[in-house]
Amino acid sequence: MLIYAFLALPLAAIWMAISNQITVQSFTLGYTASILTLTAMQPRVVTLDWRCIPDQITALVIYIVRLFVDVVLSGIEVTGRILSPDMRLKPGIVAIPTYDGTANSVVIALSANSITLTPGELVVETEHNNLMYVHALDVEDSAQNAPGEQKARLSLLYRIIGEDCR
Numbered sequence: 091m092l093i094y095a096f097l098a099l100p101l102a103a104i105w106m107a108i109s110n111q112i113t114v115q116s117f118t119l120g121y122t123a124s125i126l127t128l129t130a131m132q133p134r135v136v137t138l139d140w141r142c143i144p145d146q147i148t149a150l151v152i153y154i155v156r157l158f159v160d161v162v163l164s165g166i167e168v169t170g171r172i173l174s175p176d177m178r179l180k181p182g183i184v185a186i187p188t189y190d191g192t193a194n195s196v197v198i199a200l201s202a203n204s205i206t207l208t209p210g211e212l213v214v215e216t217e218h219n220n221l222m223y224v225h226a227l228d229v230e231d232s233a234q235n236a237p238g239e240q241k242a243r244l245s246l247l248y249r250i251i252g253e254d255c256r
Contacts, residue, residue, distance in 0.1 A: 105120025148249075157207065171210075
């Protein structure tokens with residue numbers, strides 16, 4: 091319970107910043123709500139391995155840059171397809187293996203979110219944490235490139251959460 095009292099301090103500060111009221115009452119409300127929320131949720135306390143943090147930060151930066159580049163390039167490609175007279179669309183649904191042997195639902199959700207963020211592709215469904223169904227504007231291109239992109243994405247996500255460091 092003592093760790094919750096410590097964790098509630100930054101949450102109360104965030105509450106004051108969001109509510110734009112830097113007062114004792116606002117801090118007390120935020121701190122009390124944080125304590126109650128933490129007690130109800132009972133989050134597990136994660137120990138940090140300080141040796142892993144530089145690799146995790148590096149992987150996070152690479153992931154963000156790669157996601158940004160994918161969104162921009164996909165946006166340009168989708169815009170080009172839409173503006174062309176024939177539209178060159180070959181829509182369909184592709185089944186992509188998640189390549190996640192641990193069936194970590196958080197990693198699969200983050201991966202599916204990354205796919206959905208890029209224009210032209212949308213994760214429609216996941217099946218038993220080992221298969222994702224993705225609707226794509228160009229089914230042939232997605233079927234060819236998606237497995238390699240998924241493996242690279244999973245590698246980065248596992249580095250970010252620190253699974254590869256242990």
